Amino acid sequence: xxxxxxxxxxxxxxxxxxxxxxxxxxxxxxxxxxxxxxxxxxxxxxxxxxxxxxxxxxxxxxxxxxxxxxxxxxxxxxxxxxxxxxxxxxxxxxxxxxxxxxxxxxxxxxxxxxxxxxxxxxxxxxxxxxxxxxxxxxxxxxxxxxxxxxxxxxxxxxxxxxxxxxxxxx
Numbered sequence: 001x002x003x004x005x006x007x008x009x010x011x012x013x014x015x016x017x018x019x020x021x022x023x024x025x026x027x028x029x030x031x032x033x034x035x036x037x038x039x040x041x042x043x044x045x046x047x048x049x050x051x052x053x054x055x056x057x058x059x060x061x062x063x064x065x066x067x068x069x070x071x072x073x074x075x076x077x078x079x080x081x082x083x084x085x086x087x088x089x090x091x092x093x094x095x096x097x098x099x100x101x102x103x104x105x106x107x108x109x110x111x112x113x114x115x116x117x118x119x120x121x122x123x124x125x126x127x128x129x130x131x132x133x134x135x136x137x138x139x140x141x142x143x144x145x146x147x148x149x150x151x152x153x154x155x156x157x158x159x160x161x162x163x164x165x166x167x168x169x170x
Contacts, residue, residue, distance in 0.1 A: 035167030037145045039135040058119060059109055060126055067130040068105075071098055074137055094142070097133045100149040100159050104129050107156030125160060132166045 054069070056062045075098040078088045108122040136142040145166070152158035 034165070036165040037136075037142070038167045038169060039132065039139045039142065039145075041131070041168035041170055042135045042138055059105065059112060059123055060130075061123065064123075064127045064130050067127075067134050068101060071101060071130065071134050071137060094137050094146060096146040096150045096153075097137055097142075099153065100163075101129055101133045103153065104156045104159055104163075129160065129163045132163050132168065135168055136166070 054062045054065045056065060060068070075093055075095055077091050077093065079091055081087045081089050105126060108126055112119050112122050136145055145162070148162050149159055152162060
């Protein structure tokens with residue numbers, strides 16, 4: 001039940017955030033004619049209480065960190081092996097999306113260390129990647145996108161290029 005409430009809050013936050021955006025949505029709209037994948041846009045909630053325990057770093061804003069954390073929470077879930085027992089197992093869902101976001105984050109952190117003047121571009125890229133990954137996670141037909149990310153797992157620049165072929169619908 002708690003997961004359903006969280007998803008509903010994300011969807012409401014998505015619609016509010018997307019309506020208020022002016023800079024982030026333009027990148028996806030300009031890529032729409034050449035979009036290879038299309039997902040329904042999902043954004044992090046806009047309430048300040050959600051962000052109070054999150055710390056933004058040099059590469060990610062609080063909203064991006066929130067989206068990355070939500071993706072991790074959705075990817076790795078704990079469930080009981082036998083209902084009623086205390087023994088639990090970890091179940092993974094769409095782990096290629098999570099691994100791609102982690103790989104891209106690590107690659108961008110290394111790139112920013114060598115070229116500090118590209119921090120703003122890396123920050124925008126990571127935000128876009130986290131947003132697309134969360135949207136793809138909730139899409140039932142993202143297998144081709146996940147396979148493309150898995151095939152490009154050795155090169156974070158190729159993974160970024162794959163994320164840039166996605167159009168987010170409102």
